[in-house]
Amino acid sequence: MTAAPRPNTWSQWPDANGRFGEFGGRYVAETLMPLVLDLEAEYARAKADPAFDAEFQDLLKNYVGRPSPMYFAERLTEHFGGAKIYFKREELNHTGAHKINNCVGQVLLARRMGKTRIIAETGAGQHGVATATVCARFGLPCVVFMGETDVERQKPNVFRMRLLGAEVMPVSSGTGTLKDAMNEALRDWVTNVANTFYVIGTVAGPHPYPMLVRDFQSVIGREAKQQILEAEGRLPDALVACIGGGSNAIGLFHPFLEDEGVRMIGVEASGFGVETGKHAASLSGGQPGILHGNRTYLLQDENGQITDAHSISAGLDYPGIGPEHSFLHETGRAEYRTCTDAEALEAFQLCSRLEGIIPALESAHALARTGEIAKELGPDGLIVVNLSGRGDKDIFSVAKHLGMEI
Amino acid sequence: MGADRIAQAFAACAKEGRAAFVGYLMADDPTPDISLGNIQALAAAGADVIELGAPFTDPMADGVAIQKAAQRALAAGGSLSGTLEIARRFRIVNTSTPLIVMGYANPIHRMGFSEFARRAAEAGVDGVITVDLPPEEDAPLRTELARNGLAVIRLATPTTTEGRMARVADGAAGFVYYVSVAGVTGAGVGAEADIAAGVNRARKASNLPVAVGFGVRTPDQAAVFARIADGVVVGSALVEEVRAAVESGQPESSVNRISVVAEALSNAISSARTLRSVH
Ligand SMILES: Cc1ncc(COP(=O)(O)O)c(C=O)c1O
Numbered sequence: 001m002t003a004a005p006r007p008n009t010w011s012q013w014p015d016a017n018g019r020f021g022e023f024g025g026r027y028v029a030e031t032l033m034p035l036v037l038d039l040e041a042e043y044a045r046a047k048a049d050p051a052f053d054a055e056f057q058d059l060l061k062n063y064v065g066r067p068s069p070m071y072f073a074e075r076l077t078e079h080f081g082g083a084k085i086y087f088k089r090e091e092l093n094h095t096g097a098h099k100i101n102n103c104v105g106q107v108l109l110a111r112r113m114g115k116t117r118i119i120a121e122t123g124a125g126q127h128g129v130a131t132a133t134v135c136a137r138f139g140l141p142c143v144v145f146m147g148e149t150d151v152e153r154q155k156p157n158v159f160r161m162r163l164l165g166a167e168v169m170p171v172s173s174g175t176g177t178l179k180d181a182m183n184e185a186l187r188d189w190v191t192n193v194a195n196t197f198y199v200i201g202t203v204a205g206p207h208p209y210p211m212l213v214r215d216f217q218s219v220i221g222r223e224a225k226q227q228i229l230e231a232e233g234r235l236p237d238a239l240v241a242c243i244g245g246g247s248n249a250i251g252l253f254h255p256f257l258e259d260e261g262v263r264m265i266g267v268e269a270s271g272f273g274v275e276t277g278k279h280a281a282s283l284s285g286g287q288p289g290i291l292h293g294n295r296t297y298l299l300q301d302e303n304g305q306i307t308d309a310h311s312i313s314a315g316l317d318y319p320g321i322g323p324e325h326s327f328l329h330e331t332g333r334a335e336y337r338t339c340t341d342a343e344a345l346e347a348f349q350l351c352s353r354l355e356g357i358i359p360a361l362e363s364a365h366a367l368a369r370t371g372e373i374a375k376e377l378g379p380d381g382l383i384v385v386n387l388s389g390r391g392d393k394d395i396f397s398v399a400k401h402l403g404m405e406i
Numbered sequence: 407m408g409a410d411r412i413a414q415a416f417a418a419c420a421k422e423g424r425a426a427f428v429g430y431l432m433a434d435d436p437t438p439d440i441s442l443g444n445i446q447a448l449a450a451a452g453a454d455v456i457e458l459g460a461p462f463t464d465p466m467a468d469g470v471a472i473q474k475a476a477q478r479a480l481a482a483g484g485s486l487s488g489t490l491e492i493a494r495r496f497r498i499v500n501t502s503t504p505l506i507v508m509g510y511a512n513p514i515h516r517m518g519f520s521e522f523a524r525r526a527a528e529a530g531v532d533g534v535i536t537v538d539l540p541p542e543e544d545a546p547l548r549t550e551l552a553r554n555g556l557a558v559i560r561l562a563t564p565t566t567t568e569g570r571m572a573r574v575a576d577g578a579a580g581f582v583y584y585v586s587v588a589g590v591t592g593a594g595v596g597a598e599a600d601i602a603a604g605v606n607r608a609r610k611a612s613n614l615p616v617a618v619g620f621g622v623r624t625p626d627q628a629a630v631f632a633r634i635a636d637g638v639v640v641g642s643a644l645v646e647e648v649r650a651a652v653e654s655g656q657p658e659s660s661v662n663r664i665s666v667v668a669e670a671l672s673n674a675i676s677s678a679r680t681l682r683s684v685h
Contacts, residue, residue, distance in 0.1 A: 017542070025543055027540075029561070030541075031589075173470075173473055186466040187590045289516060303487065304512045305463045306464050
């Protein structure tokens with residue numbers, strides 16, 4: 001007798017070719033292909049090695065400061081008058097965002113592989129700061145590629161990276177934002193294949209990156225599940241997270257994917273509005289295409305040229321999205337909504353005043369959609385919002401947008 | 407036509423006891439008309455095979471010279487359709503020089519693999535190099551190209567191990583493009599002995615001709631590669647002539663500049679193996 005085929009599960013992806021349904025894959029130049037295959041093999045060995053996980057867990061606990069709290073946002077709940085709202089407080093991590101979870105994991109992998117030089121791309125500078133931090137901790141030289149435009153609007157983080165000993169390379173090609181930084185990091189990697197490890201900051205890039213970044217970030221969702229069960233004795237009705245490439249969102253969502261009753265809502269940045277063409281909402285305003293190693297939804301014109309993303313938030317200013325989100329979108333397992341610059345600014349201020357927590361502008365996108373979701377669910381509902389980062393880095397640009405001098 | 411035209415060009419060079427000169431230019435750089443003039447000049451100066459770059463906003467395997475060329479082409483309204491239009495116009499006046507479209511996956515994906523293959527064949531294109539479609543990912547495009555008689559040209563690199571070379575060779579057509587150095591286009595050139603070893607790895611795995619490219623700038627360098635491989639690809643050095651012409655304020659002067667540079671490269675490649683002068 002043959003056993004019935006195992007039913008598909010949401011969490012079994014990607015397949016052996018690095019695909020989430022029709023998305024993902026390994027669209028890289030031949031020079032990099034042997035490297036990504038190597039990385040995949042080494043990651044499989046690391047995953048099976050209890051010593052690797054022990055070191056990862058130890059650093060998450062004692063260096064990053066995990067577990068991050070699950071906080072009942074009482075006044076925000078009251079303000080919206082709907083479902084109970086909890087914050088998963090990733091902004092309390094060392095360096096102030098979820099990004100460091102992934103950096104610790106990847107730098108440990110790099111060490112395992114004997115790599116002696118780390119490169120990374122960054123938009124808002126949060127991933128760059130987190131990478132520079134972990135590199136300082138391990139004495140590894142670190143080069144961070146950052147678009148010229150972003151260097152200008154994220155000066156505090158540029159200084160932080162330099163303070164941590166990293167070399168910040170401003171990228172002037174293209175539009176000088178995150179996608180150009182990623183192009184330049186790929187060019188560096190292809191040139192320095194022997195000694196260099198590329199720490200990608202979100203669930204993008206060629207397989208196995210979207211998988212391994214997700215796995216390292218899934219600590220968010222695993223903790224959240226346990227914490228909300230302890231606090232409320234049940235699973236939440238909805239999870240809400242902002243989407244740049246999608247790493248904080250998938251980190252929260254993934255451990256809940258098999259729990260069919262839990263809705264997942266990703267919030268893309270719609271800048272001045274999707275209809276204006278000045279936005280960063282790849283699912284809501286893009287089409288499937290191939291960029292930076294994977295097949296996914298992209299902002300592009302009718303000739304397949306990549307178009308510029310726009311968001312008030314440098315961390316969301318990317319014309320693509322992780323392939324697993326494209327898959328969850330097409331299958332309907334997750335929902336994706338949008339939030340404009342103006343709505344994010346409003347939520348930024350609301351959260352600061354009502355909860356005494358200044359959120360990152362990225363996280364403010366998730367908060368901006370939380371009110372309507374709370375009302376949709378009603379007072380019996382339960383929501384967990386990923387507060388992916390703190391907003392200290394954003395106070396200068398927010399002040400400028402509000403017409404204030406500091 | 408198609409893969410056959412590529413095979414004939416390499417066979418003709420082999421018969422003459424020399425390597426093929428493969429020249430690269432970006433389509434629509436700096437304008438469609440000048441670009442057409444440039445590739446005609448390249449063929450007239452002795453290029454045996456022409457690679458026509460299709461501009462893309464995010465050319466992550468290219469160095470500064472070709473990045474800038476893509477930006478000039480895009481600013482002039484360049485696109486994958488525009489690239490095929492240049493090919494079509496070239497084919498009207500030249501039926502012997504193979505044309506290879508070299509570009510990135512997204513514009514082709516957007517046009518649709520089958521639509522692209524059909525239109526490329528109609529335009530007189532013979533082969534396609536898609537930098538970010540490694541063997542593991544190129545099957546959907548390869549099938550469509552093969553249906554139209556076009557070759558998928560595969561890249562082999564210093565990181566392509568002997569074991570992996572079989573994977574690169576399986577399904578390859580036209581020629582194997584050996585990338586001389588781990589890096590982007592226009593970067594430094596690899597060590598001669600390493601390149602010879604790489605070309606040999608490729609030859610062991612495939613019966614196709616092997617051309618070497620990336621980093622070849624001068625006639626002397628071209629001559630060195632012409633002794634090692636079946637073909638020598640020159641790109642950034644030609645593209646730089648277009649840049650210089652544009653910067654001089656006389657973009658149409660790129661035709662003459664390319665003639666001069668291409669002739670020198672062609673002569674160096676032709677005479678490399680005989681070691682005696684032509685006269
Ligand atoms: C605080 C914060 N949240 C979210 C993001 C967006 O990235 P992702 O979608 O990968 O979580 C960033 C990126 O810089 C960030 O700094």
